Amino acid sequence: MLELKNVSKTYKNGVNALHDVNLRIEQGEFVYIIGPTGSGKSTLIKLLDGEEVPTKGVVDVLGINVGKLRHSKVPKYRRNIGVVFQDFRLLERKTVFENIAFAMEVLNEPSRVIRKRVRQVMNLVGLDDKGNAFPAELSGGQQQRVAIARAIANKPKILIADEPTGNLDPGKSDEIMMLLEKINREEGTTILMVTHDTVLVNKHRKRTLVLEAGYLVADMVEGGYFSHE
Amino acid sequence: MSKFFRRIGRYFREGFWGVVRHFAMAISSASAVTITLTLISIFLMFSFNLDQFTREIEGTVQVSATLNYDCDSEDETRIRSAILNIAGVDKVTYKTSDEEFDYFVQMYDADGKAGLREIYADQHPMHAAYYINVTSDADLKYIAEEVGKIEGIYETSYGGEGAVLLMDALDSVRYGGLILVGALSALAIFLISNTIKLTIYARNKEIAIMRAVGASNADIRFPFVIEGILIGILGSLIPVGLTIFGYIYLYQLLGGVLLTQMWPLIPAHPFVLYLAAILVIAGVSVGLVGSFFSVTKYLRWKR
Numbered sequence: 148m149l150e151l152k153n154v155s156k157t158y159k160n161g162v163n164a165l166h167d168v169n170l171r172i173e174q175g176e177f178v179y180i181i182g183p184t185g186s187g188k189s190t191l192i193k194l195l196d197g198e199e200v201p202t203k204g205v206v207d208v209l210g211i212n213v214g215k216l217r218h219s220k221v222p223k224y225r226r227n228i229g230v231v232f233q234d235f236r237l238l239e240r241k242t243v244f245e246n247i248a249f250a251m252e253v254l255n256e257p258s259r260v261i262r263k264r265v266r267q268v269m270n271l272v273g274l275d276d277k278g279n280a281f282p283a284e285l286s287g288g289q290q291q292r293v294a295i296a297r298a299i300a301n302k303p304k305i306l307i308a309d310e311p312t313g314n315l316d317p318g319k320s321d322e323i324m325m326l327l328e329k330i331n332r333e334e335g336t337t338i339l340m341v342t343h344d345t346v347l348v349n350k351h352r353k354r355t356l357v358l359e360a361g362y363l364v365a366d367m368v369e370g371g372y373f374s375h376e
Numbered sequence: 377m378s379k380f381f382r383r384i385g386r387y388f389r390e391g392f393w394g395v396v397r398h399f400a401m402a403i404s405s406a407s408a409v410t411i412t413l414t415l416i417s418i419f420l421m422f423s424f425n426l427d428q429f430t431r432e433i434e435g436t437v438q439v440s441a442t443l444n445y446d447c448d449s450e451d452e453t454r455i456r457s458a459i460l461n462i463a464g465v466d467k468v469t470y471k472t473s474d475e476e477f478d479y480f481v482q483m484y485d486a487d488g489k490a491g492l493r494e495i496y497a498d499q500h501p502m503h504a505a506y507y508i509n510v511t512s513d514a515d516l517k518y519i520a521e522e523v524g525k526i527e528g529i530y531e532t533s534y535g536g537e538g539a540v541l542l543m544d545a546l547d548s549v550r551y552g553g554l555i556l557v558g559a560l561s562a563l564a565i566f567l568i569s570n571t572i573k574l575t576i577y578a579r580n581k582e583i584a585i586m587r588a589v590g591a592s593n594a595d596i597r598f599p600f601v602i603e604g605i606l607i608g609i610l611g612s613l614i615p616v617g618l619t620i621f622g623y624i625y626l627y628q629l630l631g632g633v634l635l636t637q638m639w640p641l642i643p644a645h646p647f648v649l650y651l652a653a654i655l656v657i658a659g660v661s662v663g664l665v666g667s668f669f670s671v672t673k674y675l676r677w678k679r
Contacts, residue, residue: 222593
């Protein structure tokens with residue numbers, strides 16, 4: 148359902164971000180993408196959500212050639228993909244409920260449908276009683292749950308989590324991991340999680356892709372991460 | 377269909393809240409619109425009334441053509457038909473020299489009248505004359521010249537000469553005003569687009585989220601365009617009020633004329649309503665153009 152064939156990306160300023168990456172991920176998989184800063188992780192995400200176009204090769208998601216997508220078609224394509232950021236990106240002036248509902252409102256869903264789905268995802272992420280709270284009143288872990296709830300509100304096929312535990316302590320990171328696993332299981336969402344956290348990767352073992360200086364250097368189906376200096 | 381209305385409803389809701397959220401900024405650009413529209417309003421009042429005066433004067437002014445002393449009734453008939461052949465001539469009336477003399481004498485007081493009648497008891501120096509009424513869009517100067525070329529005409533003149541010159545002068549004032557209004561409109565558009573640009577920056581995060589969840593470009597842009605239009609309408613409120621009440625007040629104060637009966641003002645109703653409609657439309661267009669500029673420029677940087 149998600150396939151990269153000989154994908155290279157060179158930015159206009161000459162930076163080579165990705166070299167000849169080949170990759171295939173099936174529906175319902177949970178995959179880690181790890182690698183140091185500047186290894187091409189962000190570029191990979193941008194190629195997948197249609198923000199960047201590959202210099203060479205084909206990015207195929209759900210049978211759509213993302214690199215060839217016309218500008219006007221990108222927004223509709225992007226509804227297939229939910230994104231969670233390291234810094235949560237919640238709207239401070241809106242409550243938890245409104246933050247999650249916002250993602251559906253901008254797609255002009257009827258408010259009846261929105262209310263139902265928001266309550267559903269709030270239950271899923273374990274924030275049933277926080278609907279009227281503002282983001283500033285929540286802990287970091289809870290804020291990230293809101294962001295995850297918002298990302299899955301529109302039922303995307305793929306959830307990309309960009310360092311979702313980067314700002315959290317280990318205990319909270321575990322909780323977020325368990326939540327993502329639950330979403331993967333219950334909603335059948337394919338999850339790509341970009342992370343630096345080797346402890347987490349070793350604890351919750353899953354298929355792991357390793358990027359280094361733009362090359363896909365390892366694809367370990369059994370998971371785990373070891374240094375290879 | 378209901379999705380369409382939900383979408384339109386959201387554009388207006390978001391646009392409205394955008395104005396409320398950035399109220400100080402909205403007011404500052406709305407005041408630029410206010411100044412521009414006030415000047416446009418004054419300009420339009422001036423302009424329309426000037427048109428009206430010009431038409432009024434050209435419609436009432438007569439060209440007088442005096443005849444040579446030796447004209448007989450045959451000449452008179454010939455001259456009459458020649459005058460009627462000139463383009464723009466509406467009607468010709470003939471006055472005998474005696475009638476002309478009586479008219480002249482009427483301008484003096486009782487003593488003067490008696491004196492004049494005594495002096496010119498046997499013979500008076502007045503010419504017989506044709507008074508020529510012209511159609512409203514006629515060129516007075518041209519008609520006067522053409523009449524002067526007819527054989528047997530002693531002299532031509534038209535009373536409104538000074539007035540027509542004044543109209544020409546006011547016309548150039550009007551062109552100057554037009555340029556000023558154009559420049560001010562450009563300024564208002566710039567200020568609105570600046571406000572919308574700042575709103576876009578202030579709502580960067582929201583826009584990023586909207587993009588991330590796949591809101592279409594129209595869904596992202598239209599609330600900002602609506603916001604610009606609302607600012608334009610906000611800015612037109614005061615000029616519309618000033619126009620309606622100011623013009624009605626002025627009209628009553630001046631008794632419906634400017635300086636003399638020769639220049640009647642356009643009646644307030646429904647003139648002010650037309651002006652108000654023009655102002656609102658101008659405000660909306662300025663807001664639309666201004667916001668559209670910045671939205672197109674600042675939201676197009678990404679796929």
